[in-house]
Amino acid sequence: MKRNNHFTLIEVVVALAILAGSVVALTTLMMSSQKRLAAAWEKERQWVMVQQAAEYCMLQDGDPADPPPEVFYYPGYHAKYTVDTSPFMDDNDLNDESALYQLDCRTIELIRDSDGQTVEQLKIDCPHYDED
Amino acid sequence: MTKIKRFTLIEVIVSMTVWVTVSVLIAGATAAFMRAYESSNYMALCLTRSQTLSRVADRCLRNAVVFVWNNEDENDEEQLVFKGEASELWTSAQSRDYGGSGGFIFSRLYLKNNTLYCDYSFRPLLPWLELDQQTYRTEKIADNVAALAFRYYNRDSNDELVNVDTWDEDYTTTIPLAIQMEVTFTDGTVERRLRRTAGSSWNSSLGTREDSLE
Numbered sequence: 401m402k403r404n405n406h407f408t409l410i411e412v413v414v415a416l417a418i419l420a421g422s423v424v425a426l427t428t429l430m431m432s433s434q435k436r437l438a439a440a441w442e443k444e445r446q447w448v449m450v451q452q453a454a455e456y457c458m459l460q461d462g463d464p465a466d467p468p469p470e471v472f473y474y475p476g477y478h479a480k481y482t483v484d485t486s487p488f489m490d491d492n493d494l495n496d497e498s499a500l501y502q503l504d505c506r507t508i509e510l511i512r513d514s515d516g517q518t519v520e521q522l523k524i525d526c527p528h529y530d531e532d
Numbered sequence: 533m534t535k536i537k538r539f540t541l542i543e544v545i546v547s548m549t550v551w552v553t554v555s556v557l558i559a560g561a562t563a564a565f566m567r568a569y570e571s572s573n574y575m576a577l578c579l580t581r582s583q584t585l586s587r588v589a590d591r592c593l594r595n596a597v598v599f600v601w602n603n604e605d606e607n608d609e610e611q612l613v614f615k616g617e618a619s620e621l622w623t624s625a626q627s628r629d630y631g632g633s634g635g636f637i638f639s640r641l642y643l644k645n646n647t648l649y650c651d652y653s654f655r656p657l658l659p660w661l662e663l664d665q666q667t668y669r670t671e672k673i674a675d676n677v678a679a680l681a682f683r684y685y686n687r688d689s690n691d692e693l694v695n696v697d698t699w700d701e702d703y704t705t706t707i708p709l710a711i712q713m714e715v716t717f718t719d720g721t722v723e724r725r726l727r728r729t730a731g732s733s734w735n736s737s738l739g740t741r742e743d744s745l746e
Contacts, residue, residue, distance in 0.1 A: 420561075423557070437576060444582055459693055460693060
């Protein structure tokens, strides 16, 4: 008796399920990789932005002015500078009139406009020079 | 009598449903895969070129120092090995010494055929000499560049921070406090890298400090 050697419906369904599962797994892997790459790119961008703001900040004396658009033009973000006394200065240092310089701490913040969150921050200690 | 075995309507419907479902699933997954792949490629490109520009800025702008060399055409007068133009920059920068390279790197950044190049040498690359008389290597920094622009920052006589797009040729004793490189790509993205030159801040810089911009 001649026997037809065909795939059964179960075999076909199982084979297709394996194929679909592989494609879905590969796609999931690629999308996960894309998300991590996007996160890395976002972090790189934010670091470039805060570095750009920091470089401009360190070119100035006293209370630094905001960076102009030709230096810092990143829609959706802005930079904020604050100057405070360095945490490394204690009361004795601050009252020591013979000290040549006091130490300031400049904080450079990168703020996301959409939610007002500080997404990156740099603190730089530098000597405080009397403008007189 | 031979009986012809045909599929029943139910079998055909079931098999077509399975086939269509699997096809839609595979097509959707493939489209998502391709989108993710293209997006990943683009982000990887952006990441690479951003890091490359940062590397060049850190190496050639951040470490730029005052360096002079005798100009044979000008009675052997010492001349600054620096030339800052709107879209071309020659700098001398401190560099890690790679086994006898000398501790300095001399470079020229410029745009040619939509490509950003850096000519560099461990021996002085002199702006006043013809390039074919000098020995250097060339590195391709970035493709698809539509424009390259430099800005030079310094303090004027009132101690105000100012910037110009060309470093004054008559002012030959020092380099700017900071240099910004702005690269515009053909896809419209703009990358900027501002770097204080070696040791420069509000109050300090290496080399001679004078007010150059009146």
